Amino acid sequence: MSDHIAKNINKHPNFNQMDKMEQMSYALQSLFGEFIKLVVLVILFLLVGQLPLFLISFLILASIRAFAGGYHASTVFSCLIFSIGFFIIAIQAGVYFQTFVVNYRYPILGSSLLIIALKAPIPSAYRPITDMKRYYRLKSVSITIALFWCLLLSEGYLDSTKSSIGIVTISLQAMQLLIRNIKKGELLCRHLKN
Numbered sequence: 001m002s003d004h005i006a007k008n009i010n011k012h013p014n015f016n017q018m019d020k021m022e023q024m025s026y027a028l029q030s031l032f033g034e035f036i037k038l039v040v041l042v043i044l045f046l047l048v049g050q051l052p053l054f055l056i057s058f059l060i061l062a063s064i065r066a067f068a069g070g071y072h073a074s075t076v077f078s079c080l081i082f083s084i085g086f087f088i089i090a091i092q093a094g095v096y097f098q099t100f101v102v103n104y105r106y107p108i109l110g111s112s113l114l115i116i117a118l119k120a121p122i123p124s125a126y127r128p129i130t131d132m133k134r135y136y137r138l139k140s141v142s143i144t145i146a147l148f149w150c151l152l153l154s155e156g157y158l159d160s161t162k163s164s165i166g167i168v169t170i171s172l173q174a175m176q177l178l179i180r181n182i183k184k185g186e187l188l189c190r191h192l193k194n
Contacts, residue, residue, distance in 0.1 A: 033079065041083060042054070053162065057091060060149050064116070064173055068122065068138070069122035089172065094167070095161060095165070097164070098160055105167055111171075112146070112167075120139055149170060150170065
């Protein structure tokens with residue numbers, strides 16, 4: 001469907017850049033995939049009675065991940081499975097280890113923020129970082145958003161269960177960046193050299 005839409009846009013007389021069609025197709029596939037994934041996740045967490053907890057975790061993750069990057073699955077299905085696992089772990093760990101997470105929120109959030117500051121952004125194959133200006137913009141925005149959430153969660157603006165889930169979500173995102181960075185090695189350097 002996304003290829004069909006991209007081809008129709010490409011037929012427009014004002015659009016004559018063939019190399020942009022692949023990027024447009026990828027963007028449309030991503031939008032459709034993300035929409036389907038979000039609908040499935042909302043239905044799933046609604047059915048198990050944890051929709052408000054999922055929404056807190058999703059909001060925090062989506063706002064940081066949009067700029068920091070992270071793991072990118074190769075198919076929509078594997079992305080859905082990874083996302084379901086991520087949110088189940090974030091919610092269950094936040095609930096079951098709530099006392100520990102809340103009591104140790106400062107070192108957990110501090111170390112997570114440090115990892116995000118050092119390791120973000122992680123580029124994807126379809127959205128490479130090709131210049132330092134964009135790299136530093138993504139890094140500064142991801143740090144700013146993560147800092148905002150860290151301050152909000154550490155100062156008790158949410159109840160302890162939601163705060164705990166938010167803290168676990170940020171720490172899982174930080175771990176994802178750390179693992180992805182180690183796994184890909186010099187991924188960013190290769191993109192900047194090209």
